[in-house]
Amino acid sequence: MKPEMLVKEHYRTAVYQTPFHPRTSQLNVLNEWHRWKDYTIADAYFDEALEYAAIRNACAVFDLTPMTKHRITGPDALAFLNRLITRDIAKIKPGRVGYCVWCDDGGKVIDDGTVFHMRPGDYRLCSQERQLDWLTRSAYGFDVSIVEDTHDVCGVALQGPTSCAVLKGIGCSGVEKLSPFAIGWYPFAGGELMVSRTGYTGDLGYELWIDPERAVALWDALFCVGAAHGIRPMGTHALEVSRIEAGFIQAQVDFMPADQAIHQDRARSPFELDLGRLVDFSKPNFNGRRALLEEQKRGSRYRLVRLDIEGNKPARSAYIYDRKRTVVGTVTSAEWSPSAKANIALASLQMPWGLPDDELWAEIYYQRELKWSKVMARCRVVPGAFYDPPRRRATPAADF
Amino acid sequence: MGAANYDAIVVGAGHNGLTNAAYLARAGLKVLVLERNPWIGGAAVSREIEKGWIYSNCSYVCSLLRPEIFRDLELARHGLQIVPYGGGVSITSTGDILGNYTDHDVQRREFARHSPRDGDSYQRYSTDVMRQCKFIRPLLLRTPPDPTSLKPRDIREMLFLSKEFRKLGERVIYDTIRFYTMSIADFMNEYFESDLIKAHLSGSGIIGTALGVYSPGTAYVLLHHYMGDVDGSIGSWGFARGGMGSVSKALAAAFTAHGGEIVTDAPVDRVIVRHGKVSGVALTNGNEYHAKIVVSNLDPKRTFTKLFSEKDIGASFMKRARNFKIRGSSGKLNIALDGLPVFTALGENNPLRFGDMHFLDSLEKMEHAYDDWKSGTWSKEPYLDLLMPSMTDPTMTPTGKHWMSVFVQYVPAQIHGRDWTDADREAFKNTVLDQIARYSPNFKSLIRHVEVRTPREIENEVGLTEGNIFQGELTMDQLMFNRPFPGFAQYRGPVGGFYMCGSGTHPGGGVMAAPGANAAREILMDLRRPNPVPEGWRDD
Numbered sequence: 001m002k003p004e005m006l007v008k009e010h011y012r013t014a015v016y017q018t019p020f021h022p023r024t025s026q027l028n029v030l031n032e033w034h035r036w037k038d039y040t041i042a043d044a045y046f047d048e049a050l051e052y053a054a055i056r057n058a059c060a061v062f063d064l065t066p067m068t069k070h071r072i073t074g075p076d077a078l079a080f081l082n083r084l085i086t087r088d089i090a091k092i093k094p095g096r097v098g099y100c101v102w103c104d105d106g107g108k109v110i111d112d113g114t115v116f117h118m119r120p121g122d123y124r125l126c127s128q129e130r131q132l133d134w135l136t137r138s139a140y141g142f143d144v145s146i147v148e149d150t151h152d153v154c155g156v157a158l159q160g161p162t163s164c165a166v167l168k169g170i171g172c173s174g175v176e177k178l179s180p181f182a183i184g185w186y187p188f189a190g191g192e193l194m195v196s197r198t199g200y201t202g203d204l205g206y207e208l209w210i211d212p213e214r215a216v217a218l219w220d221a222l223f224c225v226g227a228a229h230g231i232r233p234m235g236t237h238a239l240e241v242s243r244i245e246a247g248f249i250q251a252q253v254d255f256m257p258a259d260q261a262i263h264q265d266r267a268r269s270p271f272e273l274d275l276g277r278l279v280d281f282s283k284p285n286f287n288g289r290r291a292l293l294e295e296q297k298r299g300s301r302y303r304l305v306r307l308d309i310e311g312n313k314p315a316r317s318a319y320i321y322d323r324k325r326t327v328v329g330t331v332t333s334a335e336w337s338p339s340a341k342a343n344i345a346l347a348s349l350q351m352p353w354g355l356p357d358d359e360l361w362a363e364i365y366y367q368r369e370l371k372w373s374k375v376m377a378r379c380r381v382v383p384g385a386f387y388d389p390p391r392r393r394a395t396p397a398a399d400f
Numbered sequence: 401m402g403a404a405n406y407d408a409i410v411v412g413a414g415h416n417g418l419t420n421a422a423y424l425a426r427a428g429l430k431v432l433v434l435e436r437n438p439w440i441g442g443a444a445v446s447r448e449i450e451k452g453w454i455y456s457n458c459s460y461v462c463s464l465l466r467p468e469i470f471r472d473l474e475l476a477r478h479g480l481q482i483v484p485y486g487g488g489v490s491i492t493s494t495g496d497i498l499g500n501y502t503d504h505d506v507q508r509r510e511f512a513r514h515s516p517r518d519g520d521s522y523q524r525y526s527t528d529v530m531r532q533c534k535f536i537r538p539l540l541l542r543t544p545p546d547p548t549s550l551k552p553r554d555i556r557e558m559l560f561l562s563k564e565f566r567k568l569g570e571r572v573i574y575d576t577i578r579f580y581t582m583s584i585a586d587f588m589n590e591y592f593e594s595d596l597i598k599a600h601l602s603g604s605g606i607i608g609t610a611l612g613v614y615s616p617g618t619a620y621v622l623l624h625h626y627m628g629d630v631d632g633s634i635g636s637w638g639f640a641r642g643g644m645g646s647v648s649k650a651l652a653a654a655f656t657a658h659g660g661e662i663v664t665d666a667p668v669d670r671v672i673v674r675h676g677k678v679s680g681v682a683l684t685n686g687n688e689y690h691a692k693i694v695v696s697n698l699d700p701k702r703t704f705t706k707l708f709s710e711k712d713i714g715a716s717f718m719k720r721a722r723n724f725k726i727r728g729s730s731g732k733l734n735i736a737l738d739g740l741p742v743f744t745a746l747g748e749n750n751p752l753r754f755g756d757m758h759f760l761d762s763l764e765k766m767e768h769a770y771d772d773w774k775s776g777t778w779s780k781e782p783y784l785d786l787l788m789p790s791m792t793d794p795t796m797t798p799t800g801k802h803w804m805s806v807f808v809q810y811v812p813a814q815i816h817g818r819d820w821t822d823a824d825r826e827a828f829k830n831t832v833l834d835q836i837a838r839y840s841p842n843f844k845s846l847i848r849h850v851e852v853r854t855p856r857e858i859e860n861e862v863g864l865t866e867g868n869i870f871q872g873e874l875t876m877d878q879l880m881f882n883r884p885f886p887g888f889a890q891y892r893g894p895v896g897g898f899y900m901c902g903s904g905t906h907p908g909g910g911v912m913a914a915p916g917a918n919a920a921r922e923i924l925m926d927l928r929r930p931n932p933v934p935e936g937w938r939d940d
Contacts, residue, residue, distance in 0.1 A: 047502050050486045057483040058794055162794050228800045312937045338631040341471045400794040
């Protein structure tokens with residue numbers, strides 16, 4: 001915590017500004033903000049459609065400072081993380097990042113996030129939800145230090161086809177050689193800038209991590225060099241469209257964190273979120289292992305699917321029907337995809353539905369000039385991302 | 401000479417020819433596209449004329465491309481990306497501006513700066529134009545009914561049309577009938593009092609049209625520019641990433657993915673007609689390709705006066721083809737720049753520069769530009785539609801360099817009744833560059849290369865008669881069941897097995913891909929195959 005958040009009068013400031021605020025507030029001509037944990041973050045800066053377009057055409061910057069971060073170090077850091085997380089953390093070498101989930105003992109997902117193996121034995125865990133309680137409980141018996149450093153490190157996502165060119169321009173020489181999920185360190189303004197080739201857009205992109213004192217300098221360097229590369233700030237709305245196109249899930253939206261779910265049937269296992277690839281039974285024991293083995297044997301209750309839906313009305317919160325007769329699930333995220341030119345959605349369906357040949361329909365309600373209408377739209381289950389440009393993985397990264 | 405057999409041959413690899421061919425190939429036909437240029441795309445091309453600079457050297461922006469076709473032919477998977485640009489501004493000779501903003505209240509204030517009443521009229525104007533957009537959009541992917549026919553399908557389509565019409569309500573029906581025939585100036589006078597606002601919004605009513613702002617019929621041309629969308633944002637325009645050639649490239653990829661074949665450098669000399677039916681085409685080099693179906697992507701006038709022998713077609717039909725209204729009224733400059741020009745009225749970093757820029761003051765001034773065209777020369781104060789796509793699209797020029805697309809209205813196909821000379825072309829270029837330089841002092845010093853395209857170049861290279869960008873004017877006598885000719889609006893020609901799929905057919909030009917798709921539906925219907933073309937998405 002920042003010291004000022006822990007004084008008696010902390011209530012006088014309910015919502016804080018990130019270290020980038022001097023710049024983001026200048027750029028937010030729409031004055032549209034929302035709350036993300038302790039901070040205020042832009043919904044949109046000047047035009048959602050153009051901010052989104054920058055992600056897919058040039059590059060866009062998102063302030064992700066409020067992301068929950070924990071520093072995990074100590075002799076047992078690896079052993080601890082392997083107990084916490086369902087995938088094999090030993091395979092994440094220094095200088096690499098891994099996407100992962102962690103479960104409660106019942107095998108239900110508490111949160112998803114990214115593990116950064118920075119220097120050997122020095123890890124950072126980034127997540128949507130706060131985790132200190134669960135991490136500490138899971139660390140019992142391990143020689144490990146867990147520190148929440150959410151407020152000590154700030155970050156921006158720089159996403160889009162020209163993002164690599166911009167980073168080269170601010171002095172990250174050789175950054176184009178970083179492969180997806182690799183980390184690089186570069187001297188910056190008398191300090192160190194950590195760059196990871198990660199993101200939430202499914203495009204070429206990076207996340208930049210810096211200490212708060214250098215935040216404004218980083219922002220200015222990006223926008224100074226980026227001017228010739230079409231850089232724009234982006235708010236949460238633009239990011240949301242791109243993350244659904246990428247097929248990524250979000251806690252509290254596409255799944256209920258298991259430790260917050262009051263009704264047990266609301267939580268989901270990794271298998272039920274189409275994340276079975278992140279569960280490795282061949283590694284030592286981990287939280288939820290026994291329950292997940294059991295689930296593998298008995299079968300899952302739900303299936304997360306990606307749907308391509310006919311027509312152009314986003315199927316937000318729609319019921320999904322089997323052959324227009326029985327409700328078999330609900331849509332959790334839906335958008336019109338400008339890049340895939342498709343009407344896309346993530347949905348949670350009851351088993352056994354969600355196979356490619358199922359005849360699924362979405363019941364979509366939409367409003368035009370205060371009048372509500374309903375359409376039943378045919379859904380097609382699609383594998384993987386809705387939009388997956390080759391530049392996302394190309395190494396060395398291209399300039400545009 | 402060798403001969404090869406196909407189910408269908410499409411003459412011309414423009415975007416409609418490729419769309420048509422893609423649908424036919426997807427339906428299982430063996431399809432050949434013949435293109436006379438060494439490259440494909442017709443007027444939707446990306447050309448590297450100056451090394452390192454890629455120009456969309458004909459059509460330059462995208463909005464009308466039917467999203468249903470975009471999705472159905474999986475053009476995104478084939479690499480097509482449309483990027484909205486936002487912005488846009490008119491600059492006056494006194495240094496004032498009128499900008500385009502997507503935020504409704506900001507736009508209202510921008511209008512109110514010029515006339516407080518017009519700030520509020522803007523709401524009424526937008527609603528009325530949107531009503532017309534919503535009326536016309538469902539008609540774009542439908543074949544126009546023949547009002548003289550009693551065939552069940554024509555009757556059904558007439559009923560559909562009249563039902564849509566009735567839905568507008570009595571007052572709007574009257575407005576609609578007036579709208580389709582009135583001038584853009586009269587239309588603006590119903591809403592606004594500021595000369596600048598009227599002129600600013602009227603630009604869309606004359607682009608590509610050999611009519612002035614006071615000429616009846618220009619109000620519809622405005623609608624034609626407003627009825628498109630970028631991802632549902634109606635009236636928005638964008639760039640095809642990599643230039644307009646990306647549209648053609650993606651369509652060609654969709655076509656070849658279904659087994660289609662494209663031959664370039666293959667100018668068609670004539671359509672072979674036997675016993676009143678087509679049997680194939682002959683190239684200028686004598687090669688023949690045979691098929692029972694031949695589809696022309698060329699404009700109607702060129703199609704019938706160049707590809708057919710007079711003997712094969714009725715005299716009155718040929719007269720119609722010769723008289724088809726396809727007048728040259730515009731030209732284009734593509735300019736490579738070594739940096740970003742500064743426009744004095746905008747200052748630096750003004751976001752309006754991302755969009756279309758114009759230099760204008762009033763409707764009168766725009767009409768004077770038309771007066772020059774009528775008297776047989778290019779406008780001495782032309783209406784420009786100027787964009788710098790490289791500000792948005794990083795793929796078109798080296799970083800820090802730019803290119804400028806300058807559409808110029810009015811430019812006649814002939815100068816005082818004679819052909820264009822190189823000297824005319826140079827003088828025309830200077831007229832345009834001088835106008836821009838008056839608003840941007842550093843503009844001329846940044847110029848690295850200029851490609852000048854008068855109607856002469858556009859006709860010779862692209863094949864559009866007189867360089868008309870719409871393959872024929874968008875006036876009521878040439879729209880809907882009148883396009884291209886009354887009685888021939890359902891994509892079938894006057895000879896068995898012959899079809900038309902270019903922008904000269906319904907619903908017209910603007911890189912919509914709708915004519916190509918609609919023609920494919922008719923061809924496949926004649927072959928008793930199911931309709932492959934998606935219906936337009938309803939949005940009411």
